[in-house]
Amino acid sequence: MHNHEKPLTSAEISTLWANYLGDSMSICVFKYFLTHLEDAEIKKVVDYAIDLSQQHVKTIEDIFKQEGIAVPKAFGEEDVHTDAKRLFSDTFYLKYVKNMAKGGLANYASALPNLVRQDIRSYIGKSIDSTKELYNIATDLLLTKGFEIRPPSIPYPKEVSFVKDQHFLAGWMGEQRTLTGTEITQLYANIETNRLGLSLIIGFSQVAKDATIRKYMMRGKKMAKKHIDIFSSFLQKHDIPFSTSGQNEVTDSTEAPFSDKLIMYHVGLLSAAGMGNYGVAMALSPRRDIAMYLGRLLMEVGLFSEDGMNITIRNGWMEYPPSAIDRNNLARRP
Known part of the structure; x- marks a missing residue:
């Protein structure tokens, strides 16, 4: 999967780094959800979501190790307590998965045009496909259960017309x-x-x-x-x-x-x-x-x-993101 002809660009490193943090967080959240889920159909959706996040974390970890990049600490077992009491409803869990998939699609789509290396483009492309599938599954189940809220309707346009004055902007x-x-x-x-x-x-x-x-x-x-x-x-x-x-x-x-x-x-x-x-x-x-x-x-x-x-x-919780060299700081060294 890896291409060593060229090092990763700033866009590629930053995209993978941010994805790693986000997916490691999602794994913690989904583990807790699964502890309390009673609806078998929603549980399947969350199972699929956590599997995707685990695949993403493993892939990015492999890339970073291969490239000699420090793997972020991110989130782990110390950040989730699965034995805690239920905090949200099963319906919320399903809506949450759909919303996170929606956000993931937006992030992947905005990242893709800035990627160059073939292996990273391939990973992000596959992530778009699998996240789209997760979004569709969650939306379909919300519709089936009657929990999906549709946006407002408007009339079908019956003829072509044009804006005639600046009042359109007012x-x-x-x-x-x-x-x-x-x-x-x-x-x-x-x-x-x-x-x-x-x-x-x-x-x-x-x-x-x-x-x-x-x-x-x-x-x-x-x-x-x-x-x-x-x-x-x-x-x-x-x-x-x-x-x-x-x-x-x-x-x-x-x-x-x-x-x-x-x-x-x-x-x-x-x-x-x-x-x-x-x-x-x-x-x-x-x-x-x-x-x-x-x-x-x-x-x-x-x-x-x-x-x-x-x-x-x-609180000392923010990991420093991948950044450019501070050359002024290097010039001020003793």
């Missing part, structure tokens, strides 16, 4: 045009990802051991609710009917299934994904008011993420 004053299908899609997608993140962060706020981290989770809970309300208001203002998952997916357990280190890393992943989603939505939303709100909310998530990284750094 949004501040006066009567606003209705939302485009793309704007509805982005608003609704961000409602749903925030809802899943809200359930996760509520659970984390109950079980985190450090009081500072519990307070940080409560801040994230408040922020997620605010963002859901803002995105929902755009749909409601234009009388666009939409459904959301409203069932209680978090138990009252206060017994920690994960280390505080894993909890902080996971919330950091959610924040990064949220900022990416908001950036895409901004680019696809011509209406100025929508873009303005997205920009403000993106900055709010960015500040939240930075504060989370500061907590992680203070």
Whole structure:
């Protein structure tokens, strides 16, 4: 599989390094899920998900060892307590797998165009295929069980028409045009990802051991609710009917299934994904008011993420990512 004609590029090393951390975390999370899963069909999906993550970790570990690259410490047995009480419902587990597969597809797709070496492109290509399969399996099962929430519908266009004036871009004053299908899609997608993140962060706020981290989770809970309300208001203002998952997916357990280190890393992943989603939505939303709100909310998530990284750094949990040579530091040596 390995090609030693050329060393790995910065893009290839960084992609594999980030994937290793993410998949090692997923293995811990899925191990805990499997301890409590009662639904046999959902259990098969989580079994498939953990198998994929284990394959990814093994492949990346082999590549790093072959290339003489330090394998990250990442996450392991010390970061998961499978004997902890149930924290989430079986339905949440299935929704979680689907959302993580969705995020994985986005990450792999953004990484692939920057990869050069054939073996790394092959690995990422296979990861896209298997993650797509996981996404489809999870979505199909959600549909079968009646838990999948469909995005809002719009009428089929019956004729071709063109934008006639700048009002199409307006949004501040006066009567606003209705939302485009793309704007509805982005608003609704961000409602749903925030809802899943809200359930996760509520659970984390109950079980985190450090009081500072519990307070940080409560801040994230408040922020997620605010963002859901803002995105929902755009749909409601234009009388666009939409459904959301409203069932209680978090138990009252206060017994920690994960280390505080894993909890902080996971919330950091959610924040990064949220900022990416908001950036895409901004680019696809011509209406100025929508873009303005997205920009403000993106900055709010960015500040939240930075504060989370500061907590992680203070606790000595953040591994230094692969980086360029600091030549100024070399020049200052004694």
